[in-house]
Amino acid sequence: MALLRDSRHIGKIVITLDPAEPVPVRVPRPPVALDPEATYLVTGGLGGFGAATALWLARCGARRLALASRSGAAHPEAGAVLARIAEEGALATAYATDITDPEATRELVAAIDATGHPLRGVVNAAMVLDDVLDDATAVELDDERTHAVVSPKLDGTAHLDRLTRDRPLDFFVFYSSISALAGNLRQSIYAAGNLAGEAIIRRRRAAGLPGLAVQWCAISDTGYADRAGMVDTMRRAGFGELDSVTATRVLGELISDPDADVVMVGNTDWAQTAKLLPAVAAPRFTEMLPAPGAYPQDTDRNIPELVRSAAEPEALALVTEVLVSALAAVLHTAPERIDPDTRLDQLGLESLMAAELSSVLQRRLDCVVPTMELATAAGVRQLAPRLLGRVRRGV
Ligand SMILES: NC(=O)c1ccc[n+]([C@@H]2O[C@H](COP(=O)([O-])OP(=O)(O)OC[C@H]3O[C@@H](n4cnc5c(N)ncnc54)[C@H](OP(=O)(O)O)[C@@H]3O)[C@@H](O)[C@H]2O)c1
Missing domain, CATH: 1.10.1200.10 (ACP-like)
Structure with missing residues (x-):
């Protein structure tokens, strides 16, 4: 009735008296089985959360990792990342590749092929999100700034998708963000880029191909949020904490779960988050939110x-x-x-x-x-x- 009253509906509204569907509880699954003869590619894998993902893949049994970023071996974290992975008994190779460039991405895949260890899995963890962009509302953006943030997510994922469609992959993972789910006023293009990447994952799934997009909450111990000192703010805003070890453990469960396609992962206090992000008050979050104190200041003041x-x-x-x-x-x-x-x-x-x-x-x-x-x-x-x-x- 509230929808009808406010004319917020499109077409008809169907009212059912079915009991609410329970939110499924995911049963932990064994970590993903990886082929020691194959290569696994992590774009954005030479630093931050991408590097943590590469390390986790090595711990799960991957012996060959291709780690790509625009700066490649010159990435400030690259030396430490390659050494850490070597300690796990795996060989990681740094590639200087801009995945927004279709030709460069094709050359990357060809270079992996040339090693004789076929590409069997992809994680696209590349992202651009500088402070200026992070602070910009949609009206302050221009094409160039929009493209810089959207392209690694949209074009990068599209190129990797196209180049690997005819290969048997163990997984094709896209790193998205909670901002794609809950929205964030000053991250509209980041959210848009993530939604575009998710759409490619959905298209893969519709075609029967492996595909998983994970909408991560803030990662507390590495990557952008950690570097930018945002973790405390995110915790206060209700996003909880998710360290990279926990995150990658959940990633393993999701990769081996055939039903997982686009999934949010986080330790979120939705009631708290809803106070900050108006989009979280939308009906699709109803199951996540506690019974509402429907009106502001509806407290126990007499x-x-x-x-x-x-x-x-x-x-x-x-x-x-x-x-x-x-x-x-x-x-x-x-x-x-x-x-x-x-x-x-x-x-x-x-x-x-x-x-x-x-x-x-x-x-x-x-x-x-x-x-x-x-x-x-x-x-x-x-x-x-x-x-x-x-x-x-x-x-
Ligand atoms: N950290 C978090 O809290 C968090 C939360 C939600 C989602 N995520 C997602 O997790 C992923 C990793 O995040 P992060 O925090 O680890 O970010 P990060 O530390 O900023 O790392 C992103 C990496 O992407 C690489 N990159 C950027 N553009 C590229 C391009 N065109 N081609 C190839 N590589 C490119 C960058 O290296 P170069 O500069 O050398 O290219 C950089 O190392 C992202 O997809 C992000 O959206 C992270």
């Missing part, structure tokens, strides 16, 4: 009692605050956008909304406000004193 014991100006301010916040919630807008002198119907309050507002006000102010009175009210400034009188009289 408002009628506070109103009755306060002096006139404070009492009026309190009633006005309750009225404005409830009205804003019903109208899906911010309280500061409610003009106190505009008729409620001109603010967009139609009959179903008025009924909802009436019931909220009854619950919070313990007084009856007929729907018609709301629908015809001249504005918050005119309505609030009337409500105050009723709260005081307890009617």
Whole structure:
């Protein structure tokens, strides 16, 4: 009814009385079986979380790893990464390849073929996300900045997909981000790039090919979030902590799970996250969120009692605050956008909304406000004193 009322639906709405589907609990699976004669490619694998992934592959039994990034062996972390993988008994080779370039990517795959150890798995962990881009809202972006962030995700994944379609692969993994799922105002192009990569994974799956996209939360011990000192902020925002060892262990379970295609992995406190990211309040997150305290400030404060014991100006301010916040919630807008002198119907309050507002006000102010009175009210400034009188009289 809420959807219908706000005209947020497309086409028909089907109401079923089926019990809610339980969120599936994934049973841990054995780590993925890797071919010691094959090569596994990790793009973005010479540093950060990509390097942690390469190390994990070596620990899982991969003996040959191709690690590609634009700077290749000159990547600041490359020396340490290759040495660490050698300690696991595997041979990692650094390739200087820009995967947004189709010809360079073709040469990379040809160079792997030339080793005689066929390519059997791909992880695309390449990304570009500099501080300037991270801070830009969509309107501040231009083509060049957009392309820099989207291309390693979209073009890079598309080239790798095209070049490996006719090969038997153990896995084809794309590293996405929670920002693709929950959105983030200042990461719109990063989210877009990740969604584009996920679309390629879905297309692979539809064609019967291996494909997995993982929407990671912030990784706490390596990679961009760690480098940029964002981990604390992310934890406070409800994203929890996910270290690279835990993350790659889950990756192993997902790779060997035939049902996993696009999966979010994180230790997320969704109720907390929803306060920060408005998109998390969308209906598709319903199963993840605790039963809502539906309206802002719907706390256990006894408002009628506070109103009755306060002096006139404070009492009026309190009633006005309750009225404005409830009205804003019903109208899906911010309280500061409610003009106190505009008729409620001109603010967009139609009959179903008025009924909802009436019931909220009854619950919070313990007084009856007929729907018609709301629908015809001249504005918050005119309505609030009337409500105050009723709260005081307890009617
Ligand atoms: N770290 C996190 O918290 C986090 C959270 C969610 C998702 N992820 C995902 O996990 C992946 C790795 O993240 P990270 O934090 O480890 O990032 P990172 O440390 O910035 O590493 C990204 C790597 O990608 C390489 N790269 C960039 N453009 C490339 C291109 N065109 N061709 C080849 N390589 C390229 C870079 O090396 P060069 O400069 O040498 O090219 C860099 O080493 C990303 O896909 C990211 O979206 C990470």
